[in-house]
Amino acid sequence: MLHGKSAAGLETKFCRIEDGVDLSKDGVITGYASLFGASDQAGDVVQKGAYATSLGALKTGGRGVKMLWQHDPGQPIGIWDEVREDGRGLFVKGRVLNSVQKGAEAMALLEAGAIDGLSIGYRTVRAEKNAKGQRLLHELELWEVSLVTFPMLPEARVQGKADAEADGLVQEMADAFAEARIMLADFSQR
DSSP states (O other), X not given: OOEEEOTTSOEEEEEEOOTTOEEXXXXXXXXXXXXXXOBOTTSEEEOTTTTHHHHHHHHHTTOOOEEXXXXXXXXXXXXXXXXXXXXXXXXXXXXXXXXXXXXXXXXXXHHXXXXXXXXXXXXXXXXXXXXXXXXXXXXXXXXXXXXXXXXXXXXXXXXXXXXXXXXXXXXXXXHHHHHHXXXXXXXXXX
């Protein structure tokens, strides 16, 4: 699993789109962006109810969770029509917009199986470490759910399961990209 942090403090957590995710030809995608109780490769475990306060505040404020391409706030690619918690995790249903260039590219890559991941962008509000050293995430402020190349949670993906060696390589590459983004952001602010 890749866990990143932007210069603005926004955390990201990658999760493979789970088997059984529905991707229709008209760009509608449904599935889980986060699974409760599953330890990711960084040892984080999202707890049931972690998104409830954030989702309630977004609804009250008339706002929604953004659908981005690769966590880039300059590249929205669609709309999440439904984002909710259920007993399993964070369920999402939305539309990838083919009328947006990156949206059309994302659909082509999803259909071809070249990308198979979802990743959440969030801030940790409340968390604790357990005896196993895992970070139990009790409350998260959800900002966005992205379609991504490098997913995080091995148990959830669109097609097939990668072996642990491949997941390790993916994590190393994703960590390097996250560090490079932070370094570039720091450099551009000088």
